[in-house]
Every structure is written in structure tokens, then in C-alpha cells.
Amino acid sequence: MSTPRDFAFSPHGWAYDIGKEDRVPYRVIRIRKDGPADSKKASLTLGIEFESRDEQEWSKMALDTTDVCQNDLVIVVGELLPEVPTIPKAWERLSGLQDFDYAKSINFVKTAERTGIIVKQLDHxxxxxxxxxxxxxxLYRIAPIPRNPGDRVVYYSEWTRNISETQAGKRKCAYHANICDYSKRYVREHKDELLGVHPSPTTKNEEEEEEEDDDLQQN
Incomplete structure (x- = not known):
């Protein structure tokens, strides 16, 4: 019996076959912070070479999230495609995950050889x-993604459930709300396993960071 495909979804209403088996949803991993991650240089992130799918495996250290500072943990959100895919006009756009028939669907973007893994910092x-x-x-480092990377970001299915929005911008905000809700719940449920937040090498003005966050959610 073949393994069902695992899809990620664009806020613009198309599906992407991630080409991985036995992916664990709601994954939280540990990262390293040994250098600056300046959001003003986010455009440079799009020039980073992506790993192949075979290289995208979590190490034991990355999966060890006990007794780790909160700001050394990230939630795995989805993937950044190498380019904006060409979507045929004949494809029916999805209103939400509930409209997607895994068994019958033939309209989806095929798996890319290389993609980037997208995350959200747990403590943000x-x-x-x-x-x-x-x-x-x-352990990976993180680099901020530009405010508008084009239609290249796809979200894993656990973040796209129970969304009925039809506009791409509102749909994206709904995906992000699901991610933030899970982030809060994870911290509550694992508070005895998490250490306090330690000073980051990229400490920013909090008001500036919140403004950037709001802009990102609106795009």
C-alpha cells in the first residue's frame, strides 16, 4: 500500500507535494544562535543555497528540546520554494484545506529537488x-525571510486546517494565527522543560520588531 502524499499549501490557493514520507507535524526543533540575523538584510536570505530533500533530516541534538532556552527553539512551519511556480489558469483555487481531496486531486505543484525549511521562533x-x-x-542557524518573498512560501497542512478565508492575505493571517496559537500552547504544556529566555546576540528594539511583525502578517 502506497504512502499518501503529504501536501503544503499556498495562501493563494494551490497545493504543493512536499515529497516526504512520515513527516512529523507540529515539529519543534532546537537551533543555534552564533551570529546576527538582521531583518534589514532579509533580501539576502533568498540567495541562500537550499538543501536537497535528502539532506533535510533532523539531528538528535536538534530534536533534544528539553532544558533548552525558549529562544533557541523554533516551530517548523513549511517550505520556501526555489521559484514562484507557474499555476495553470484551469486549476481550481482552494478555499481551504477542507476543499482538497487527497485521494483524487491531480492539480498540485510537483516536488522540487531543493527547498528551504521555514520556521517561526517559539518565543516571538x-x-x-x-x-x-x-x-x-x-544545528541550523536562522535567517529572516523578506516581507514579500512572492508566492514561494507553502505551509504544512497542520497550519491550514479549518480555514475558510478566500482572500490570500486573510488566509495567510489565519495560517499565522494557527501557528501563534500553537506556539503559546506549546510553551504552556512544556513550561517545566523550558529554560528562561537568555539574551540574544541580535537583541532589537521591541517596538521596531513588533512593527515588522505586523507588516509581515499584512503581506
Missing amino acids: KNCNLNLLHNKQDG
């Missing part, structure tokens, strides 16, 4: 998205 109030890159000793 809003849903700024970051790209995992530069894995060393089993």
Missing part, C-alpha cells in the same frame, strides 16, 4: 518567518 509574539540554513554539528 508574532509570526515572523525564518529560513533554516548553515547546519553545523546538527
Whole structure:
């Protein structure tokens, strides 16, 4: 019996076959912070070379999230495609995940050889998205994604459930709301396993960061 396809979804209403088996939803992993992640240089993130699907495996250290500072943890959100896919006009746009028939659907973007993994920092109030890159000793760094990367970000299905919005912008905000809700719930449920937030090498003005977060959610 073949394994069912695992899809991710664009806020613009199309599906992407991620080409992975046995992916664990709602994944939280550990990252490393050994250098700046300046949001003003987010445009450079799109030039980072992506890993192949075979290279996108979590190390034991990345999966060890016990007794780790909250701001060293991220939620795995979805993927950044290498380019904006061409979507035929004949494809029916999805209103939400409930409209997608996994068994019968033939209209989806095929799996890319290389993609970037997108995450949201666990301790951040809003849903700024970051790209995992530069894995060393089993841990990735993160780099901020531009406010408008084009229609290249796809969200794993756990974040797209029970969404009925028909406009791309509102649908994206609904996806982000699901992610933020889970982030809060994870912290509550694992509070005894998490350490306090330690100073980050990229400490920013909080008001500036919140403004950037709000802009990101509106795009």
C-alpha cells in the first residue's frame, strides 16, 4: 500500500507535494544562535543555497528540546520554494484545506529537488518567518525571510486546517494565527522543560520588531 502524499499549501490557493514520507507535524526543533540575523538584510536570505530533500533530516541534538532556552527553539512551519511556480489558469483555487481531496486531486505543484525549511521562533509574539540554513554539528542557524518573498512560501497542512478565508492575505493571517496559537500552547504544556529566555546576540528594539511583525502578517 502506497504512502499518501503529504501536501503544503499556498495562501493563494494551490497545493504543493512536499515529497516526504512520515513527516512529523507540529515539529519543534532546537537551533543555534552564533551570529546576527538582521531583518534589514532579509533580501539576502533568498540567495541562500537550499538543501536537497535528502539532506533535510533532523539531528538528535536538534530534536533534544528539553532544558533548552525558549529562544533557541523554533516551530517548523513549511517550505520556501526555489521559484514562484507557474499555476495553470484551469486549476481550481482552494478555499481551504477542507476543499482538497487527497485521494483524487491531480492539480498540485510537483516536488522540487531543493527547498528551504521555514520556521517561526517559539518565543516571538508574532509570526515572523525564518529560513533554516548553515547546519553545523546538527544545528541550523536562522535567517529572516523578506516581507514579500512572492508566492514561494507553502505551509504544512497542520497550519491550514479549518480555514475558510478566500482572500490570500486573510488566509495567510489565519495560517499565522494557527501557528501563534500553537506556539503559546506549546510553551504552556512544556513550561517545566523550558529554560528562561537568555539574551540574544541580535537583541532589537521591541517596538521596531513588533512593527515588522505586523507588516509581515499584512503581506
